[in-house]
Amino acid sequence: MKKLGKSIKVAEQQKYLLGLDAGNTVIKAVLFDLSGNEIAKFARDGQSSTPEPGHVERDLPELWRNACEVIRVCIDQAKINASDIVGIGCAGHGNGLYLLDKKDAPLLAIQSLDTRAAGMADKLNEAGNGDRLHELCLQKPWPSQTPTLLAWIKANRPDIYAAVGTVFLCKDFITFNLTGEKVSDISDMSGCGFLSMPDCTYDDGLLVHYGLEDAAEYLPRLIGPDDIAGVVSEAAAHATGLMPGTPVVGGLFDVVASALGSGVVRPGQASIVAGTWSINQVLSSSPVIDDSVFMVSGFGKNRFSNIEASATSAANLEWYVREFIERGDHHDDPFGYCNQRVGEVSPADDDPMYHPFLYGSGQGAQMRAGFYGIAGWHGEGHILRALFEGVVFEHKRHIGQLTSAGVEFGDAVLSGGGSRSPIWPQMFADALGKSMTVAACEETGALGAAIAAGCGAGLFDTLEDGVAAMTSARGTFVPDALAQAHFQRRYSIFTDLTANMGSFWAAQQNLT
Numbered sequence: 001m002k003k004l005g006k007s008i009k010v011a012e013q014q015k016y017l018l019g020l021d022a023g024n025t026v027i028k029a030v031l032f033d034l035s036g037n038e039i040a041k042f043a044r045d046g047q048s049s050t051p052e053p054g055h056v057e058r059d060l061p062e063l064w065r066n067a068c069e070v071i072r073v074c075i076d077q078a079k080i081n082a083s084d085i086v087g088i089g090c091a092g093h094g095n096g097l098y099l100l101d102k103k104d105a106p107l108l109a110i111q112s113l114d115t116r117a118a119g120m121a122d123k124l125n126e127a128g129n130g131d132r133l134h135e136l137c138l139q140k141p142w143p144s145q146t147p148t149l150l151a152w153i154k155a156n157r158p159d160i161y162a163a164v165g166t167v168f169l170c171k172d173f174i175t176f177n178l179t180g181e182k183v184s185d186i187s188d189m190s191g192c193g194f195l196s197m198p199d200c201t202y203d204d205g206l207l208v209h210y211g212l213e214d215a216a217e218y219l220p221r222l223i224g225p226d227d228i229a230g231v232v233s234e235a236a237a238h239a240t241g242l243m244p245g246t247p248v249v250g251g252l253f254d255v256v257a258s259a260l261g262s263g264v265v266r267p268g269q270a271s272i273v274a275g276t277w278s279i280n281q282v283l284s285s286s287p288v289i290d291d292s293v294f295m296v297s298g299f300g301k302n303r304f305s306n307i308e309a310s311a312t313s314a315a316n317l318e319w320y321v322r323e324f325i326e327r328g329d330h331h332d333d334p335f336g337y338c339n340q341r342v343g344e345v346s347p348a349d350d351d352p353m354y355h356p357f358l359y360g361s362g363q364g365a366q367m368r369a370g371f372y373g374i375a376g377w378h379g380e381g382h383i384l385r386a387l388f389e390g391v392v393f394e395h396k397r398h399i400g401q402l403t404s405a406g407v408e409f410g411d412a413v414l415s416g417g418g419s420r421s422p423i424w425p426q427m428f429a430d431a432l433g434k435s436m437t438v439a440a441c442e443e444t445g446a447l448g449a450a451i452a453a454g455c456g457a458g459l460f461d462t463l464e465d466g467v468a469a470m471t472s473a474r475g476t477f478v479p480d481a482l483a484q485a486h487f488q489r490r491y492s493i494f495t496d497l498t499a500n501m502g503s504f505w506a507a508q509q510n511l512t
Contacts, residue, residue, distance in 0.1 A: 016080060017453050018242075019261075019446030020067065020090040021254060022170050024048070024056075024111045024276055027063065029070040030446035031078050031085070034459060036470030040078035041443060042070045054115040060098070060106030063170075064177050071240040082243045087453030088178065088232070089225075089249045091257035091445040092171025093276070094191045094297075097149040100176075102165035109173075110149055112277070113311055117152035118143040118365035124151065129209055131291065136206045138287055138296040139193040143365050144311075146192035147210040154212065167218045171251045178240075178248050179230030182220040185250035189222060191297035191307070198287050200298040223250040225299055226455035226463070249449075249456035255279050255307060256299045257448030262415040262439035263471040265464055270409050271305075272395060272428065272436070273444075274418025278313035278356075280398040281305045282407050290405035294362060294398075300463070306407055308398035310362035313391050314418045316369065319358055320387060335421070341381040342388055342423050349489055352382055353497055354390035362398070363498075366509040372497060388424060389487075392431045393494045399432065411435040413473075415444040430483035431491065440474040447471065 016039060021028045025048055030041040044066040049057050075082055096114065099107040110116075124130060124141035134140050141148045146169065154161045168176065169188040176182055186200040196203035202222060207213050223229060228247050237244040252260070259271040259281060266283065273279035287296040288306040297305045317338060325334040345351075353372045361367040371386060399409050414436045418424045429436045441447045451466035460466035 014084060015086045015459075016078075016084050017450040017457075018071070018074070018085050018088045019443070019448070019450030019453070020071070020088070020171070020174060021257070021443060021445035021449065022063070022067070022090060022092040022174055023254070024093050024113055025058070027066050027070055028443060028446055029074040030443045030450070031074050031080070032447060032450045032470065034454065034469065036441060036447060036472065038441065038443065039080070040074050041446075042073040042077060044070050048111060052116070054118070056111045056114040058109045058111055060109045060173060063109070063173065067174050067177070068239040071242060075241045082241055082246075085242065085246055086459065087247050087249065087450075087457035088242070089449035089451075089453035089456070090171040090174045090251040091254040091449040092169055092174070092188070092251065094169065094188055094253045094255060095144050095146050096170060097146050097153070098168035098170055098173050099160070099164055100166040100168065100182075101163045104165060104182075107163055107165075108153075108160055112144045113315075113359045114149065115143045115360050115365045117148045120152040120155065121145070121148050124148060124210065133193070133206070133209045134291045136196050136203060136209070137190070137193045138197045138289065139294070140291065141193070141210070142362075143360070147194055147212060150215065151211050164218050166220055167215065168220060169253075172220060175229050175248055175251060178232055178236045180233050181230035183223050183229045183250055184220045185223055185225045185227075185252060187225055187253040187256045187297050187299040191253040191255065191295055193295070194219065195298070197296060198298060198304070225250050225252045225256075226452040228456050247453075247457055249453045251449055252299065252452055253297055254445045255281060255309070256297055256305050257452075258415050258444040259283065259305060259448065260451050260463060260467055261441060261444030261447030261471065262413040263467055263473065264413050265467040268408070270412035272412045272414045273416040274313045274391065274395070274414065274424060274428075275416035276313065276315040276318070277309050277311050278391070278395050278398060279307065279309045279416070280395055280402060280409075281307045282402060282409055288405055288407055292401055293405045293407070294401070306402065308362075308401045310394065310398070311359040312356040312361060312394040314416060316356045316358055316387055316391055320384070338384050339421050339423050342385045345381040345385045347385065347486060349486065352378055352386040353494060354386040355498065355501070356387070356390040356394050361394075364505070366505045367501075368505060368508065370501075388427060389431075389490065390494070391418070392424070392427050393491055395428070396431055396491060397495070409434075411437070413437045413439055415439045425477045429477040429479045431487040433479050433484050435479065436477045438474045438477070440472040
């Protein structure tokens with residue numbers, strides 16, 4: 001792809017790259033030097049709303065206000081001149097649906113935890129249509145997928161559909177407010193099933209299979225992750241403290257950004273992200289074509305990430321902390337408290353089990369979370385250990401899907417909020433039987449976006465160069481043979497329990 005406005009190599013004076021990471025609620029701004037050292041960061045948690053069961057939405061003006069705040073505070077904390085920031089990149093959660101109206105005003109934002117379109121996904125998959133879609137975009141319709149949600153809006157909220165001007169992903173809304181440019185990058189648009197693969201291009205025939213043949217005009221200009229989308233506008237500069245004219249790149253699907261920011265960039269390398277979503281991915285020079293694999297994201301020529309994922313990872317611990325630990329401000333370090341409780345437990349084969357399906361599962365939107373096998377002698381540490389284990393087991397199931405499709409999944413780099421735990425990385429190594437390297441940088445999504453910005457600004461010739469310059473490892477966890485055997489026994493029970501819960505979940509769904 002042609003670069004738009006590549007700059008020349010900068011002089012030797014200190015320069016910085018700003019990475020933004022927009023998740024389902026939290027948005028972060030992280031300032032890096034060109035060696036990947038974190039200079040400053042700031043985050044702000046936004047609010048989600050659930051206007052109806054299964055609906056998870058956010059307020060777009062609040063998202064932009066929070067973005068302005070985190071950027072401004074980050075620059076202030078760093079005590080640098082904003083003119084020394086030579087590039088900006090944004091990573092954002094994939095899928096969901098972010099809409100502008102025909103006057104470019106915020107219209108609606110649906111998060112990737114939303115399940116309202118479960119029935120629409122089933123309808124789009126009927127009569128072989130899902131197979132035909134997979135042939136085109138290497139993805140079948142699923143409830144939180146962007147085109148599936150847009151099809152739901154068209155069928156159920158024709159008033160909103162008639163007002164649509166632009167279909168965005170989360171990070172694209174931030175880029176639009178920074179630059180005034182309506183763009184999206186290929187990693188996000190391929191990851192949400194809107195692009196023909198492996199060429200990573202828009203396709204009118206693909207839209208027909210979603211029932212969205214009239215939606216082509218709503219799709220933003222398509223660019224690469226490290227292509228310059230535009231520059232910071234005067235209005236955005238005033239709101240954020242950035243310098244007008246600072247280049248902003250297309251950015252990345254946060255899954256791919258986290259891989260890059262953890263040091264994974266070459267074909268064959270594996271990345272696990274234990275964040276809101278359970279992300280399990282292996283990079284390749286050509287996409288894996290197998291309908292059992294959840295999705296493939298393309299992020300450049302001969303660059304693909306083969307992904308198995310669902311909203312079943314550290315979001316479960318975030319829920320537990322929010323509902324049971326933070327209430328009443330009982331703990332200054334709620335996540336540290338949880339890790340301490342888990343560390344106090346000696347694992348046993350008959351410990352409680354947990355299904356991490358608070359937001360459904362890739363196996364079915366009707367699946368729900370639950371604790372099982374609790375006895376009177378079990379305490380909070382046992383409950384939390386079951387939660388930690390259930391999250392790891394769902395990662396393990398996803399990796400099994402990848403390997404069944406012929407993807408070789410070896411030792412991996414672990415990132416995301418779960419990697420910061422003193423407990424979880426070793427559990428991953430033991431349950432998966434693989435060595436887990438933990439990235440030195442905790443904010444791998446923001447770092448991946450910053451690396452793309454460095455390429456766009458001309459600081460690095462390739463993503464490989466940027467990754468080599470800006471990433472490193474904090475440590476490696478090696479599997480323990482006895483713990484491996486324990487987790488294998490437990491995983492067998494976990495999968496049997498999942499199968500046996502099917503009739504209950506189906507009956508529960510019929511009650512809603």
